[in-house]
Amino acid sequence: MRLGLIKLDHQQVSLAISKLDERAGEWALKCSTSVDLAFPTWESLKSQSLQAFSPPNQAYRVRSRFLSTRQGCLTCLRQSM
Secondary structure, X not given: OOHHHOOOHHHHHHHHHHHOOHHHHHHHHHOOOOHHHHOOOHHHHHHHHHHHHOOOXXXXXXXXXXXXXXXXXXXXXXXXX
């Protein structure tokens, strides 16, 4: 079953958690006594998992990489002006 075909948030969360393994699966199960209480919505699962598993400086790294991108002689920043 594909995640996009599931309409209810709690069904999406349950399916996603059932597919997690190793460290992520352990993390999800340790968050609360009930998965429904820990992650009431799909958005809450996404935001909490990003917070738990993204590197602390992820936003800086992405912005830095974007700004250093070039196309021809122009950087992305100069091209957008």
